[in-house]
Amino acid sequence: xxxxAQTPSGTRDxxxxxxxxxxxxxxxxxxxxxxxxxxxxxxxxxENLDVITGKYGEEASKLIFKILKRGVHEASGQAxxxxxxxxxxxxxxxxxxxxxxxxxxxxRYAIGPVWRADRPxxxxxxxxxxxxxxxxxxxxxxxxxxxxxxxxxxxDGLGVHEFTFMVNSRKALYALLDVYGxxxxxxxxxxxxxxxxxxxxxxAVAKELTVDRGLTPEVAEALVGDVAADTPDRVRERxxxxxxxxxxxxxxxxxxxxxxxxxxxxxxIVYAPRMxxxxxxxxxxxYEVEAAGYPGSIAAGGRYDQLVASLGGPDRPACGGxxxxxxxxxxxxxxxxxxxxxxxxxxxxxxxxxxxxxxxxLRDEGLRVGTYLGSSTKLAKQLKWANEQNARITVLYGPDxxxxxxxxxxxxxxxxxxxxxxxxAAAHLRNTLEGP
Amino acid sequence: xxxxAQTPSGTRDxxxxxxxxxxxxxxxxxxxxxxxxxxxxxxxxxENLDVITGKYGEEASKLIFKILKRGVHEASGQAxxxxxxxxxxxxxxxxxxxxxxxxxxxxRYAIGPVWRADRPxxxxxxxxxxxxxxxxxxxxxxxxxxxxxxxxxxxDGLGVHEFTFMVNSRKALYALLDVYGxxxxxxxxxxxxxxxxxxxxxxAVAKELTVDRGLTPEVAEALVGDVAADTPDRVRERxxxxxxxxxxxxxxxxxxxxxxxxxxxxxxIVYAPRMxxxxxxxxxxxYEVEAAGYPGSIAAGGRYDQLVASLGGPDRPACGGxxxxxxxxxxxxxxxxxxxxxxxxxxxxxxxxxxxxxxxxLRDEGLRVGTYLGSSTKLAKQLKWANEQNARITVLYGPDxxxxxxxxxxxxxxxxxxxxxxxxAAAHLRNTLEGP
Numbered sequence: 001x002x003x004x005a006q007t008p009s010g011t012r013d014x015x016x017x018x019x020x021x022x023x024x025x026x027x028x029x030x031x032x033x034x035x036x037x038x039x040x041x042x043x044x045x046x047e048n049l050d051v052i053t054g055k056y057g058e059e060a061s062k063l064i065f066k067i068l069k070r071g072v073h074e075a076s077g078q079a080x081x082x083x084x085x086x087x088x089x090x091x092x093x094x095x096x097x098x099x100x101x102x103x104x105x106x107x108r109y110a111i112g113p114v115w116r117a118d119r120p121x122x123x124x125x126x127x128x129x130x131x132x133x134x135x136x137x138x139x140x141x142x143x144x145x146x147x148x149x150x151x152x153x154x155x156d157g158l159g160v161h162e163f164t165f166m167v168n169s170r171k172a173l174y175a176l177l178d179v180y181g182x183x184x185x186x187x188x189x190x191x192x193x194x195x196x197x198x199x200x201x202x203x204a205v206a207k208e209l210t211v212d213r214g215l216t217p218e219v220a221e222a223l224v225g226d227v228a229a230d231t232p233d234r235v236r237e238r239x240x241x242x243x244x245x246x247x248x249x250x251x252x253x254x255x256x257x258x259x260x261x262x263x264x265x266x267x268x269i270v271y272a273p274r275m276x277x278x279x280x281x282x283x284x285x286x287y288e289v290e291a292a293g294y295p296g297s298i299a300a301g302g303r304y305d306q307l308v309a310s311l312g313g314p315d316r317p318a319c320g321g322x323x324x325x326x327x328x329x330x331x332x333x334x335x336x337x338x339x340x341x342x343x344x345x346x347x348x349x350x351x352x353x354x355x356x357x358x359x360x361x362l363r364d365e366g367l368r369v370g371t372y373l374g375s376s377t378k379l380a381k382q383l384k385w386a387n388e389q390n391a392r393i394t395v396l397y398g399p400d401x402x403x404x405x406x407x408x409x410x411x412x413x414x415x416x417x418x419x420x421x422x423x424x425a426a427a428h429l430r431n432t433l434e435g436p
Numbered sequence: 437x438x439x440x441a442q443t444p445s446g447t448r449d450x451x452x453x454x455x456x457x458x459x460x461x462x463x464x465x466x467x468x469x470x471x472x473x474x475x476x477x478x479x480x481x482x483e484n485l486d487v488i489t490g491k492y493g494e495e496a497s498k499l500i501f502k503i504l505k506r507g508v509h510e511a512s513g514q515a516x517x518x519x520x521x522x523x524x525x526x527x528x529x530x531x532x533x534x535x536x537x538x539x540x541x542x543x544r545y546a547i548g549p550v551w552r553a554d555r556p557x558x559x560x561x562x563x564x565x566x567x568x569x570x571x572x573x574x575x576x577x578x579x580x581x582x583x584x585x586x587x588x589x590x591x592d593g594l595g596v597h598e599f600t601f602m603v604n605s606r607k608a609l610y611a612l613l614d615v616y617g618x619x620x621x622x623x624x625x626x627x628x629x630x631x632x633x634x635x636x637x638x639x640a641v642a643k644e645l646t647v648d649r650g651l652t653p654e655v656a657e658a659l660v661g662d663v664a665a666d667t668p669d670r671v672r673e674r675x676x677x678x679x680x681x682x683x684x685x686x687x688x689x690x691x692x693x694x695x696x697x698x699x700x701x702x703x704x705i706v707y708a709p710r711m712x713x714x715x716x717x718x719x720x721x722x723y724e725v726e727a728a729g730y731p732g733s734i735a736a737g738g739r740y741d742q743l744v745a746s747l748g749g750p751d752r753p754a755c756g757g758x759x760x761x762x763x764x765x766x767x768x769x770x771x772x773x774x775x776x777x778x779x780x781x782x783x784x785x786x787x788x789x790x791x792x793x794x795x796x797x798l799r800d801e802g803l804r805v806g807t808y809l810g811s812s813t814k815l816a817k818q819l820k821w822a823n824e825q826n827a828r829i830t831v832l833y834g835p836d837x838x839x840x841x842x843x844x845x846x847x848x849x850x851x852x853x854x855x856x857x858x859x860x861a862a863a864h865l866r867n868t869l870e871g872p
Contacts, residue, residue, distance in 0.1 A: 063506075140784075259792070262795065
């Protein structure tokens with residue numbers, strides 16, 4: 001045998017404890033999204049290549065895994081399919097494919113893997129789970145509020161309790177640029193620079209706005225001063241002076257009103273004029289979530305009324321958000337060493353039929369039961385196995401016990417042993433394991 | 437907009453009810469396998485190409501989805517990865533990759549998609565879920581019995597209650613061929629022909645054994661007569677005449693003894709000499725499961741002590757089985773029209789903050805709650821939406837109710853309406869929905 005084969009670069013095997021932990025997290029999120037009336041959607045792992053092509057820009061498109069044609073066409077070296085890169089393009093495709101079969105509005109959640117050929121690095125994988133919720137077909141601010149509330153509940157469910165939704169509005173941002181006489185055509189560039197505030201600081205941003213974005217030093221400084229201020233009061237004042245500005249502020253305020261009405265604590269959601277969000281497909285409210293102990297943002301979303309159409313779907317207003325579950329799980333994982341052991345381990349020194357019957361009774365009670373499957377007939381070796389299995393109780397059924405029609409139950413923590421009649425063993429174990 | 441994009445050939449979108457139904461089935465199976473002490477394992481969707489290549493034979497290898505190299509290598513037209521074709525090759529790879537990190541024996545289950553470029557046809561998909569359990573590293577007959585019991589519980593959990601495990605042993609089959617002086621080298625071919633008994637009948641099989649497998653007409657007829665007999669008595673008699681035959685019978689009988697000891701009804705597991713199973717990697721007991729109402733076999737498995745090594749893993753004894761979940765779900769699906777609706781639908785005629793608060797209270801109770809997100813201010817239209825959502829109760833909160841501080845609760849089945857004070861609405865709804 002040569003060197004053992006490995007997983008492909010940037011991927012990983014998920015062993016027992018990791019699968020259980022992830023599954024619990026995804027189940028929690030699913031349950032919450034279901035309660036908000038979102039429907040699950042699962043699309044194929046791959047899409048026809050033309051559905052994916054041209055949707056992600058030049059840089060990202062290099063990261064798409066493409067699937068070679070098959071059979072006689074394989075030799076062409078051409079691809080006809082591509083692994084899904086996110087859940088948004090498949091959603092837009094689904095809206096087109098299923099049309100009237102879907103509820104209106106269509107509220108769906110998707111929790112599943114996507115694939116990106118990013119350079120592998122610590123904590124970043126080429127196969128990772130994205131968790132999205134979206135509402136397609138509604139202009140209502142209630143739709144935005146529901147997304148925020150569902151994300152907040154989701155974070156809470158994942159054990160992230162101290163978080164803040166930093167809210168802004170594309171409308172408000174463009175109104176602010178308008179106040180300063182900045183051409184909307186240059187808007188995305190200016191916002192892209194403002195987005196770097198946390199990274200490079202106010203001074204560097206002001207400089208970049210002057211050098212790269214063509215703003216005068218005075219305008220650049222005033223604009224940065226507005227959005228980087230400790231309180232939003234200055235921005236509010238400027239926005240209140242125009243109709244567009246008022247409308248933008250109203251969007252932000254309405255989202256905060258509706259979500260706090262529903263019980264979201266007011267310290268969990270604030271207006272953050274400096275939050276611009278990098279992607280330019282947003283059209284209304286936008287938000288990023290910061291949380292103590294988690295660098296960067298751990299959830300984000302907003303309204304993107306043109307996105308579905310621009311991705312090849314029909315023209316529908318939409319809003320949605322996502323939770324960075326992989327990052328949250330990675331950070332929490334380093335603090336956890338939980339492991340699921342056996343409730344009962346059965347050693348085997350003869351009497352297999354009796355043991356099979358006992359195992360069946362215990363499993364019917366919902367207990368996790370393992371039987372020694374090795375070849376050793378030495379009790380010490382079998383107890384070592386039970387120990388490795390993190391068994392809570394081990395059943396001994398040697399010649400003595402068999403003759404007496406009894407079993408010995410060994411508490412693996414204390415080492416205490418109790419002998420009980422075989423027919424009463426299942427009931428005894430159930431009572432012991434359920435605790436007092 | 438042109439024609440709507442579709443899913444790739446042979447794949448499907450899973451909409452809400454279908455996802456829920458599948459998820460419930462997979463959860464049931466997971467829970468059962470956990471109780472038997474099996475650990476979940478999730479491997480990447482793709483493996484390095486050399487891990488997959490040469491493992492499935494010539495015909496099958498044409499069905500593998502290969503992934504094109506990326507970046508500057510894309511133009512080469514070559515693949516370096518392949519989507520997983522089953523869970524067995526990844527398991528063999530995992531045994532090699534993780535070695536001592538895994539428990540001994542390693543008992544794992546895998547429930548997840550695999551991809552095969554089969555010609556798409558009714559009920560057969562290119563992306564479908566396989567459900568496998570395997571124990572690697574044990575020679576014990578208890579390991580085989582556990583697999584059978586877990587599969588039986590799994591079938592039961594999926595609602596398939598009338599099934600029969602048809603058990604045989606590779607050892608017994610080869611011993612039977614030996615009785616007739618058939619060269620073991622020709623064994624796989626002869627067994628391959630015998631495997632067609634149910635399809636083409638005894639006469640055609642006897643003929644093929646003569647023409648294609650080189651048996652004399654007398655031997656062919658006697659052999660077919662043995663395995664196709666109504667009872668296994670004739671085969672038992674012949675096998676009892678040789679040591680190898682006795683050993684093969686003992687394997688079968690031990691599996692039946694151990695599983696019936698654990699409560700599997702004896703009509704659910706029988707010795708079936710005609711059951712040979714097509715694949716030649718089995719080395720010990722083998723079984724296929726037949727069930728009333730399900731054509732073909734809906735579960736199968738056996739012992740394959742050389743398989744892990746032959747797939748590139750280390751040399752470990754192994755046994756395992758799988759349940760045909762897709763086929764079971766497909767057949768059951770045609771009988772089901774279950775749908776999960778909303779517990780409570782909230783119409784919106786103003787008073788949004790109050791409604792958001794009420795929705796939050798109801799969701800905290802674990803109820804599934806939807807809010808009207810459309811643009812109509814007409815109650816009739818909103819009730820139509822609530823109806824489409826299969827809502828059990830709809831909340832009306834018009835100007836009248838708002839002035840009185842009350843809500844109207846409409847039972848969507850009966851049409852009955854009740855008016856209750858807003859602060860008592862959540863408690864009232866919970867009580868109503870929980871039933872008497």
